[in-house]
Structure formats: structure tokens, C-alpha cells
Amino acid sequence: MTVAADTGPATVETIVAESFQEWSKAISNSFVPLLATGPNSSSFQGSTFHGTMRARVLGQISVVEITAGPHTVQRTPELIAKSTGRFFKLSIQLVGSGRLVQDEREAVLHPGDLSIYDTSRPYQLTFDDDFRTLVLMFPHVLLDLPAEAMGHVTALRIPGDEGLGQLISPFLVRLADNLEALSGTNGLRLVHNALDLVTTLFNGELDQLIETGRDPHLLLLGRIHDYIEANLGDPELSPGTIAAAHYISTRHLHDLFQEIGTTVASSIRQRRLERCRRDLRDPVLTDRPVTAIAARWGFTDAAHFSRIFRAAFGNSPTGYRNESL
Numbered sequence: 001m002t003v004a005a006d007t008g009p010a011t012v013e014t015i016v017a018e019s020f021q022e023w024s025k026a027i028s029n030s031f032v033p034l035l036a037t038g039p040n041s042s043s044f045q046g047s048t049f050h051g052t053m054r055a056r057v058l059g060q061i062s063v064v065e066i067t068a069g070p071h072t073v074q075r076t077p078e079l080i081a082k083s084t085g086r087f088f089k090l091s092i093q094l095v096g097s098g099r100l101v102q103d104e105r106e107a108v109l110h111p112g113d114l115s116i117y118d119t120s121r122p123y124q125l126t127f128d129d130d131f132r133t134l135v136l137m138f139p140h141v142l143l144d145l146p147a148e149a150m151g152h153v154t155a156l157r158i159p160g161d162e163g164l165g166q167l168i169s170p171f172l173v174r175l176a177d178n179l180e181a182l183s184g185t186n187g188l189r190l191v192h193n194a195l196d197l198v199t200t201l202f203n204g205e206l207d208q209l210i211e212t213g214r215d216p217h218l219l220l221l222g223r224i225h226d227y228i229e230a231n232l233g234d235p236e237l238s239p240g241t242i243a244a245a246h247y248i249s250t251r252h253l254h255d256l257f258q259e260i261g262t263t264v265a266s267s268i269r270q271r272r273l274e275r276c277r278r279d280l281r282d283p284v285l286t287d288r289p290v291t292a293i294a295a296r297w298g299f300t301d302a303a304h305f306s307r308i309f310r311a312a313f314g315n316s317p318t319g320y321r322n323e324s325l
Contacts, residue, residue, distance in 0.1 A: 036074075052066070091114065099125070101125075136194065175194065
């Protein structure tokens with residue numbers, strides 16, 4: 001296996017595997033633990049197998065271009081049980097085709113097509129021929145959509161030649177062709193812009209599913225999510241104001257969030273902190289005081305903000321900014 005370390009702004013980490021055993025180890029180390037098998041046989045030795053990964057990690061986001069021969073990877077319940085992180089992976093097919101299976105859905109992807117999947121639930125990816133694909137892997141919290149709602153759009157083929165996919169796919173394809181340009185704070189800002197586009201894309205898919213299925217539970221959760229996102233900067237945002245805006249009791253609101261494994265307050269706090277962290281790494285906002293960034297996202301008590309930011313990210317807001325720029 002050949003590894004070229006990321007030694008400067010113009011380089012990416014490159015991993016070249018010359019056997020299937022090397023490849024199996026490399027993909028698990030680069031993403032999450034995966035079970036890899038060769039074509040048609042779990043005992044495939046892959047003596048002639050060749051695979052290459054070109055990767056750049058920016059903050060919590062991994063951008064990886066994969067070129068390899070036919071094989072299958074599985075995320076099994078056993079492997080999930082040994083993992084702690086919860087990530088989404090977005091695949092953009094560049095060359096060849098791939099088949100993604102998750103949540104009892106199957107997506108066959110051709111060049112330009114996109115699909116998303118969740119590493120906290122089992123999935124399988126199969127490539128029957130040589131292929132090239134781009135994968136963006138990022139924690140659940142970086143996607144501005146409820147993780148439980150995303151379970152309705154995993155393993156859906158988003159065509160790259162129609163609708164929103166026609167607008168967003170070319171931008172993501174260009175990331176694969178220009179990994180060297182993704183460096184420093186500007187590179188981080190660019191991949192966060194990509195995630196904003198992905199959020200828009202899947203928000204549209206969820207809206208369409210809600211309108212088609214008219215699931216009142218999903219519809220309410222979607223409206224609440226949109227309301228929170230639109231009002232994150234309001235320091236008065238609270239369970240009471242959210243419940244009142246949707247004509248439900250605060251108890252019902254808390255029950256909804258309990259169902260998805262969180263609380264209203266922690267969800268608001270987490271989203272605000274992510275917005276602050278993004279702004280602190282934004283070169284365009286270098287001259288904006290930390291207190292102004294905090295206030296922009298609803299934190300009016302500077303000392304309180306500093307404490308919870310340090311607790312979440314292991315550094316003070318100022319220290320984090322200086323470390324990032």
C-alpha cells in the first residue's frame with residue numbers, strides 16, 4: 001500500500017492498494033469499519049485487485065474520491081455495534097455504476113447520480129465493474145435536517161440530469177476533480193457550501209414525500225425543524241415559543257423530540273454551536289468579534305457561550321478561531 005501524506009495545501013492524501021486485503025483495510029480505516037468481499041465470492045483473494053483513494057479531511061468532513069475494481073462493501077449490525085460515531089455518507093457516481101441498499105430500498109447509480117446513506121444502520125454497496133465515485137462523509141449534526149427524517153430518503157437515486165440534482169451534481173463532481181483546491185479555511189467553507197446544497201436537495205425530497213404521503217407526524221416534525229432553523233438567531237427561541245407557533249402543547253413537543261432521542265433545548269443548542277463554529281472558521285468573518293458571532297446565533301451571555309463551546313469542542317471560541325485560521 002502506498003500512502004502520500006498531506007504535507008501542504010496543494011496535496012491530498014493518496015492511498016494505493018495493490019491487493020484486495022490492502023483495500024479492505026484501507027476503506028475501513030478511511031471511513032467506518034466495513035466488510036469487503038470481492039466479486040461473486042467472499043473468499044476472493046484479489047491478487048490483481050487495484051484500488052486508489054484520494055482524500056482530504058476538512059474539519060469533520062471527509063471528501064474521498066475512489067477508483068477501484070468490482071467488489072462489495074457491507075456495514076453490518078455487528079460492525080455498527082462496535083462504533084460510536086453517527087455519520088451520513090453521500091455518494092456521487094462519477095464513472096461506472098453502483099448499487100446501494102439500505103432501509104429496504106435500492107438505488108442503482110449511474111454517472112452524475114447521487115444517493116445518501118447512514119452509517120448507523122446496515123447498508124450494502126456493490127460495484128460490478130470498474131468504477132469511480134466521490135464520497136462525502138460527515139456527522140449527522142452537520143446536515144441541517146432531522147436524522148430521523150433522513151431515514152425516509154436513504155438509498156434513493158437522485159438523478160444528476162434533472163430537477164435539483166441537475167444543479168447540484170455538477171458542483172459536487174467538480175470537487176472530485178479539484179481536491180487539491182480544497183485546503184485551509186477556504187476549502188472548509190467550500191465543503192460546507194456543498195453540504196448546504198445537499199441539505200437543500202434532500203429537503204426537497206422530504207417535502208415531496210410528505211406531500212405525497214401526507215404523514216401528519218412527519219409533516220409536523222418538518223414544520224418544527226424549519227421553524228427552529230429560521231429562528232436560531234432569536235435568543236427568545238424556546239420550547240414554549242416553538243409549541244405555541246405550532247398550536248401544540250410543550251409536553252407534546254418534548255415527546256416528539258424524545259422519540260428521536262434528544263431534547264428541544266439540546267437540539268437548539270447543538271445547531272447554534274455548529275453555526276458559531278462554522279462562522280469562527282470562515283475567513284470572511286475574521287474581523288467579526290466572537291461576541292458578535294455568538295449573538296448572531298442567539299447566545300447573549302458571552303461567558304455562558306464560552307463555557308458550552310469549550311465543553312462541546314475542547315477549546316475556547318477564540319482559541320478555536322486562532323487554531324483554524
